[in-house]
Amino acid sequence: MTDEYSERPSAHDVFACTWSRTMPHGATPTHVVPDACADILWHRESGRLFVAGPDTYAHRTSLSAGLLVAVRFKPGRAPEGLGVPSSAVRDERVDLDRLWPGDRVRHLADDLAATATVARAERVLADAVAAVDANWDPAVPRLLTLIRRGERVATVADALGWTERQLHRRSLAAFGYGPKTLQRVLRFDRALRLARAGTDLASVAYETGFADQAHLARDVKSIAGVPMTALIT
Numbered sequence: 204m205t206d207e208y209s210e211r212p213s214a215h216d217v218f219a220c221t222w223s224r225t226m227p228h229g230a231t232p233t234h235v236v237p238d239a240c241a242d243i244l245w246h247r248e249s250g251r252l253f254v255a256g257p258d259t260y261a262h263r264t265s266l267s268a269g270l271l272v273a274v275r276f277k278p279g280r281a282p283e284g285l286g287v288p289s290s291a292v293r294d295e296r297v298d299l300d301r302l303w304p305g306d307r308v309r310h311l312a313d314d315l316a317a318t319a320t321v322a323r324a325e326r327v328l329a330d331a332v333a334a335v336d337a338n339w340d341p342a343v344p345r346l347l348t349l350i351r352r353g354e355r356v357a358t359v360a361d362a363l364g365w366t367e368r369q370l371h372r373r374s375l376a377a378f379g380y381g382p383k384t385l386q387r388v389l390r391f392d393r394a395l396r397l398a399r400a401g402t403d404l405a406s407v408a409y410e411t412g413f414a415d416q417a418h419l420a421r422d423v424k425s426i427a428g429v430p431m432t433a434l435i436t
Contacts, residue, residue, distance in 0.1 A: 221325040241281040257379040279343035289379035
């Protein structure tokens with residue numbers, strides 16, 4: 204068995220994607236880096252349902268052999284499916300029954316165990332999470348646009364009609380990060396995506412707003428713990 208990963212778009216607006224991964228016995232640890240997202244995962248062999256992220260630093264994760272099926276929330280949307288602020292699970296790996304009622308988790312685990320295909324398991328998981336009736340901050344899309352644009356914190360707060368303290372509190376609840384950390388993580392994630400798509404690192408630095416390639420290298424090493432080249436090979 205080889206390490207196989209697949210990612211699919213989701214029919215639900217709350218999710219960035221659904222994904223699955225088949226881990227072989229003796230697989231090397233996975234380097235998981237921050238991306239401003241949180242995931243709910245199901246491990247078929249153990250039946251475990253758990254939540255990952257959002258992360259502020261890279262995690263070296265040794266996954267048990269077998270199939271993982273997951274949904275990945277769009278940045279800022281995790282509270283809608285988890286029922287708790289994103290800050291409550293920042294840098295954590297938490298069993299889902301700590302956040303949801305135990306009977307709901309058991310019912311979902313039974314439904315997942317009865318699925319015959321990975322695609323069906325992804326749909327069952329996504330439908331169950333999307334059905335959770337929890338609030339999320341409707342200002343998230345506007346906040347995210349301003350942060351991705353690289354606006355200063357004071358400018359973002361003014362544009363939203365908030366104080367900087369309100370901005371920090373609502374950003375923590377939605378994303379798990381304050382606005383400055385969110386901006387840094389999103390810039391790192393965009394740089395990594397460009398590099399993995401084959402863009403040379405000098406161009407990556409320019410396109411993502413770093414002062415130069417050395418600045419990009421320092422920030423990547425600080426967040427990921429390894430150079431960019433280790434993340435794209």
